Amino acid sequence: EAQVTQNPRYLITVTGKKLTVTCSQNMNHEYMSWYRQDPGLGLRQIYYSMNVEVTDKGDVPEGYKVSRKEKRNFPLILESPSPNQTSLYFCASSFIWTQYNEQFFGPGTRLTVL
């Protein structure tokens, strides 16, 4: 089944404790992206990657890191999480070199930082 998977789905942590949220897709998509969703603010892009070893900032990158060492994986790293990073996070992927570049989203990771 074609899908985007994220782990963990739920995470409660404390301020300053480094964490990684994994994202994997099995559709051979070039493009991968991370969004956060907050009430009243909608979905906002954090980072994106257009290919292996190519990443760039989105609209709200502060406090986050990413890496793209393999085409299928795009982990989101919070080196020192803070309470304002409490949010619902989504990973998405798509083709970019075809006309079919709609983004497909993972199931989400709900993060709470105490």
Next chain:
Amino acid sequence: EDQVTQSPEALRLQEGESSSLNCSYTVSGLRGLFWYRQDPGKGPEFLFTLYSAGEEKEKERLKATLTKKESFLHITAPKPEDSATYLCAVRADGSNYKLTFGKGTLLTVNP
């Protein structure tokens, strides 16, 4: 700056009562307008992509249309299972495939 505004914020319908959701957008150059459905606690589910004014797409009870300034999602004879938040997003020229989302319309269909 690219902007997407959806209205209404919330819409409550009776089963079978048709209506439309609106998505107004301002972009430097539209490369695609996307509609997604999102159920509570889940990721957005892709519905449609529209690329040019005048284009229409249909899927079951849903029909999406596009003009130069807005898109409509028409829901014909909705059922309770159509209840969800509907998100509109645009991709603009030079955006590196970033989607700019509206805040969504929460649709509730009562039996």
